[in-house]
Amino acid sequence: MRSDRQNRTPMGLKIAAGVGLAFLHLPLLLIFLYAFTTEDKSYQFPPPGLTLKWFAVTWNRPDVWEALGLSVRVASISTAVALTLGTLCAAAISQTRFFGREAISLLVILPIALPGIITGISLRSAFNLAEIPFSFWTIVLGHATFCVVVVYNNAVARFRRLQGSLIEASMDLGADGFQTFRHVILPNIGTALLAGGMLAFALSFDEVIVTTFTAGQQATLPIWMLEELVRPRQRPVTNVVAMVVVLVTFLPILAAYYLTQDGDQISGQGK
Amino acid sequence: MSVSSSASGGAILAGRGGLGGSLSDAFWRKPQLLLFLMLTPPLLWLGVIYLGSLFALLIQSFFSIDEFSGMVVREFTLKTYGELLRPSNLDIIVRTVIMAGLVTIASAVIAFPIAYFAARYARGRWKAMFYLGVMLPLWSSYLVKIYAWKLILAKEGILGWVFDKLHLTFLIDGWLALPIVGGNSLSVSPTGTFLVFVYVWLPFMILPMQAALERVPTNLLEASADLGASPGQTFRNVLLPLALPGVIAGSIFTFSLTLGDYIIPQIIGTSHLFIGMAVYAHQGTAGNIPLAAAFTVVPVVIMGIYLWLAKRAGAFNAL
Amino acid sequence: MPHAVSFQQVSRHFGAVRAVDAVDLEIAPGEFFAMLGPSGSGKTTCLRLIAGFEQPTSGHIEIFGETVEGVPPYRRNVNTVFQDYALFPHLNVADNVAYGQMIRGVGKAERARNAEAALEMVKLPGYGSRKPGQLSGGQRQRVALARALVNKPKVLLLDEPLGALDLKLREQMQEELKVLQKALGITFVFVTHDQSEALSMADRIAVFNEGRIMQTGTPEEIYRRPKTRFVADFVGSSNVLPPKVTQQLGGPAEWSSLRPEDVRLDAVSGHEARVTGASFLGSATRVTLDVAGEKLNVLLPSGLAVPEQGASVRFSWKPDDLHLMGTDA
Numbered sequence: 001m002r003s004d005r006q007n008r009t010p011m012g013l014k015i016a017a018g019v020g021l022a023f024l025h026l027p028l029l030l031i032f033l034y035a036f037t038t039e040d041k042s043y044q045f046p047p048p049g050l051t052l053k054w055f056a057v058t059w060n061r062p063d064v065w066e067a068l069g070l071s072v073r074v075a076s077i078s079t080a081v082a083l084t085l086g087t088l089c090a091a092a093i094s095q096t097r098f099f100g101r102e103a104i105s106l107l108v109i110l111p112i113a114l115p116g117i118i119t120g121i122s123l124r125s126a127f128n129l130a131e132i133p134f135s136f137w138t139i140v141l142g143h144a145t146f147c148v149v150v151v152y153n154n155a156v157a158r159f160r161r162l163q164g165s166l167i168e169a170s171m172d173l174g175a176d177g178f179q180t181f182r183h184v185i186l187p188n189i190g191t192a193l194l195a196g197g198m199l200a201f202a203l204s205f206d207e208v209i210v211t212t213f214t215a216g217q218q219a220t221l222p223i224w225m226l227e228e229l230v231r232p233r234q235r236p237v238t239n240v241v242a243m244v245v246v247l248v249t250f251l252p253i254l255a256a257y258y259l260t261q262d263g264d265q266i267s268g269q270g271k
Numbered sequence: 272m273s274v275s276s277s278a279s280g281g282a283i284l285a286g287r288g289g290l291g292g293s294l295s296d297a298f299w300r301k302p303q304l305l306l307f308l309m310l311t312p313p314l315l316w317l318g319v320i321y322l323g324s325l326f327a328l329l330i331q332s333f334f335s336i337d338e339f340s341g342m343v344v345r346e347f348t349l350k351t352y353g354e355l356l357r358p359s360n361l362d363i364i365v366r367t368v369i370m371a372g373l374v375t376i377a378s379a380v381i382a383f384p385i386a387y388f389a390a391r392y393a394r395g396r397w398k399a400m401f402y403l404g405v406m407l408p409l410w411s412s413y414l415v416k417i418y419a420w421k422l423i424l425a426k427e428g429i430l431g432w433v434f435d436k437l438h439l440t441f442l443i444d445g446w447l448a449l450p451i452v453g454g455n456s457l458s459v460s461p462t463g464t465f466l467v468f469v470y471v472w473l474p475f476m477i478l479p480m481q482a483a484l485e486r487v488p489t490n491l492l493e494a495s496a497d498l499g500a501s502p503g504q505t506f507r508n509v510l511l512p513l514a515l516p517g518v519i520a521g522s523i524f525t526f527s528l529t530l531g532d533y534i535i536p537q538i539i540g541t542s543h544l545f546i547g548m549a550v551y552a553h554q555g556t557a558g559n560i561p562l563a564a565a566f567t568v569v570p571v572v573i574m575g576i577y578l579w580l581a582k583r584a585g586a587f588n589a590l
Numbered sequence: 591m592p593h594a595v596s597f598q599q600v601s602r603h604f605g606a607v608r609a610v611d612a613v614d615l616e617i618a619p620g621e622f623f624a625m626l627g628p629s630g631s632g633k634t635t636c637l638r639l640i641a642g643f644e645q646p647t648s649g650h651i652e653i654f655g656e657t658v659e660g661v662p663p664y665r666r667n668v669n670t671v672f673q674d675y676a677l678f679p680h681l682n683v684a685d686n687v688a689y690g691q692m693i694r695g696v697g698k699a700e701r702a703r704n705a706e707a708a709l710e711m712v713k714l715p716g717y718g719s720r721k722p723g724q725l726s727g728g729q730r731q732r733v734a735l736a737r738a739l740v741n742k743p744k745v746l747l748l749d750e751p752l753g754a755l756d757l758k759l760r761e762q763m764q765e766e767l768k769v770l771q772k773a774l775g776i777t778f779v780f781v782t783h784d785q786s787e788a789l790s791m792a793d794r795i796a797v798f799n800e801g802r803i804m805q806t807g808t809p810e811e812i813y814r815r816p817k818t819r820f821v822a823d824f825v826g827s828s829n830v831l832p833p834k835v836t837q838q839l840g841g842p843a844e845w846s847s848l849r850p851e852d853v854r855l856d857a858v859s860g861h862e863a864r865v866t867g868a869s870f871l872g873s874a875t876r877v878t879l880d881v882a883g884e885k886l887n888v889l890l891p892s893g894l895a896v897p898e899q900g901a902s903v904r905f906s907w908k909p910d911d912l913h914l915m916g917t918d919a
Contacts, residue, residue, distance in 0.1 A: 045428050
């Protein structure tokens with residue numbers, strides 16, 4: 001028999017997979033290196049020297065703090081809205097059968113299935129038509145729209161694993177709808193919602209395409225970075241901000257991964 | 272033992288009472304009421320606000336712009352769609368579709384070994400590491416990823432340095448001297464745009480591919496080998512057809528995301544426009560919303576055709 | 591004293607499917623009642639109607655004399671042991687058992703005491719701190735039982751509770767359930783598709799087929815005097831004989847049932863038949879005879895000589911054993 005063959009990995013495949021993964025990760029590692037470079041006029045490699053001074057410079061930049069603050073506030077509110085809408089939708093889809101279920105799941109996925117530019121420009125022209133001025137809330141409106149799907153995907157996956165008879169068992173033991181929600185449903189979908197919420201936060205925190213259309217003059221952190229990318233003026237500060245952004249988005253992703261590890265996977269369709 | 276005393280009390284228990292109790296009873300009697308209440312907020316948000324905006328945009332693509340006043344004329348016309356067919360605009364569409372196609376093919380080629388290794392050979396902790404190894408780049412900041420490539424592709428950046436150390440700079444120069452793909456430096460060439468597109472969308476190809484490959488039973492490959500097929504023949508005749516739905520599912524992402532993107536070619540690339548950039552330019556400074564709207568319909572239609580073809584190939588089972 | 595459960599012309603239709611069709615049913619207080627039938631026969635829907643998970647399309651249901659239409663499951667003093675046990679995975683065994691009392695606002699100390707007592711009753715003392723995932727199938731089944739019984743329900747519903755257990759465990763649980771039911775005096779309504787389980791455990795049995803009750807009676811009645819071909823065949827796999835064959839065997843022109851274990855093979859007297867097959871079952875051997883073109887099964891106790899295939903034998907039975915079921919059974 002050739003059971004040994006199963007476990008032996010062809011060398012070529014190993015190398016190709018390794019090179020592929022390196023291709024995915026090396027550019028991100030480079031970001032970390034550049035945050036410490038002493039060079040501030042060009043993207044010179046290797047860095048002529050290493051320094052920590054740009055961290056202090058960035059720390060004292062009010063525009064970075066302002067953009068960061070706006071991003072955090074937008075992401076928090078959008079996540080809260082997405083958690084509410086996504087959970088409601090997932091519960092309705094999973095717990096009942098009704099006409100039009102398919103259409104509703106399609107509707108939830110649409111904002112990320114369509115290119116972001118379409119979502120952005122339609123919201124912008126709708127704001128124009130309705131004469132709604134750009135504000136904090138126009139950004140939130142756009143972000144919550146495409147964040148619903150990550151919460152929804154995580155919640156639906158968990159609802160699917162939840163034994164249908166658990167809810168009946170709870171009602172059988174005397175718990176009404178609200179008590180069943182509190183004592184049975186919530187504890188069982190809690191980690192999925194937490195994971196979905198973290199992913200929604202990461203998604204909103206990083207979003208730039210829709211935001212350019214709904215932000216007006218305000219700058220979220222990605223908008224701030226985009227301006228730096230188009231017209232580099234503060235290379236060292238941008239380097240530091242880029243590194244911090246990588247770290248800040250890694251944490252919720254890792255947390256979400258460990259929260260959903262037993263069984264369902266984080267939906268990769270989030271972006 | 273207290274439990275063993277015989278049943279007592281009536282067959283119907285008193286309710287919890289209060290608002291919660293009576294609401295709960297009402298929901299139990301009329302499940303449709305609960306369903307209605309659960310679905311109303313998301314449907315209002317997504318169905319009315321979001322779909323409404325999309326339709327408003329679609330309608331505007333049937334308006335036109337007055338060439339003298341620059342004002343939008345709100346009358347039904349196909350004139351704006353006619354403008355799409357101008358050579359300069361057709362160029363943009365063709366360029367974008369070719370780029371999306373090339374990016375998709377390159378992603379599939381690079382993704383295959385990773386997905387195949389993760390699906391077939393990685394076990395336990397290695398599997399988790401592979402999964403995170405794809406998820407982290409997928410979820411890390413889009414702009415930071417582009418920025419990283421700006422660092423890499425800059426003339427004084429790491430790629431130039433590596434080639435210089437290997438005394439191979441002439442290779443880059445030769446490549447950049449080529450027509451169409453070349454340019455002044457990698458970061459302002461179509462090659463650069465292509466590389467960044469592939470990098471940014473690659474994880475979206477790996478995940479569905481891996482999911483499809485994991486569903487190919489190992490014994491099929493062994494059966495093929497038993498029947499005398501060489502590894503190459505097994506790959507071509509057994510593995511590839513079975514993995515194809517995953518490739519198509521992944522390609523939906525890479526293709527669609529490339530079609531709609533306007534930031535990557537703006538930062539790394541030439542001054543030639545892509546569909547996304549055209550949309551952005553027309554709605555912004557030019558104020559030609561109808562033409563911008565008509566341009567957004569293009570990727571939607573292309574994706575519609577693509578999805579229809581993919582559906583016929585059974586790609587959606589792998590999503 | 592009112593019936594523990596009474597159905598009057600109860601129907602439950604799902605679209606065109608008549609899951610339960612005009613069922614009349616009366617279950618006495620303290621009775622161990624089994625609903626027996628093949629899958630899809632409506633027995634589980636009847637159980638769900640009692641629990642309150644389904645509402646009747648028409649008809650009237652009473653539990654201990656009280657009308658329960660429109661009463662949600664959480665207000666019915668009835669508890670269920672689910673087929674898949676439905677233990678809450680996020681709670682430990684003690685909290686699972688105490689769930690009903692927690693909802694009713696019983697104090698923490700008291701419900702912990704009651705939960706432990708209930709666990710003792712199902713022979714799982716000291717298991718309270720484990721999670722359901724750490725238990726075997728049989729143990730989960732006992733926890734589900736304790737979780738229902740701790741609330742002292744007026745009626746306990748059991749939905750194929752032993753279906754997932756292996757044979758030995760199942761026989762042991764059957765015995766224990768019976769003892770428990772007699773000790774507690776609670777009305778048990780037990781759904782099963784296993785006729786031997788129903789026969790051995792129940793005080794009375796209702797046999798279901800296609801949404802209707804075919805026959806209600808004690809196990810003895812159901813087994814000895816089936817009213818229809820379906821009951822005769824489903825309960826104990828009797829030989830169901832068409833009128834023509836009944837007549838040939840000396841009876842009237844009616845459908846009849848003849849239990850395989852009631853037939854004796856006899857060398858000298860009785861009807862003649864040819865042996866077409868034999869299979870060894872352990873405690874007995876099943877011999878198949880050909881009687882005027884009809885197949886007739888005979889159970890031959892172990893130790894008796896088994897006739898050869900193709901051999902000609904004679905068989906007989908006691909007059910009472912040929913049970914007549916009328917002309918249109």
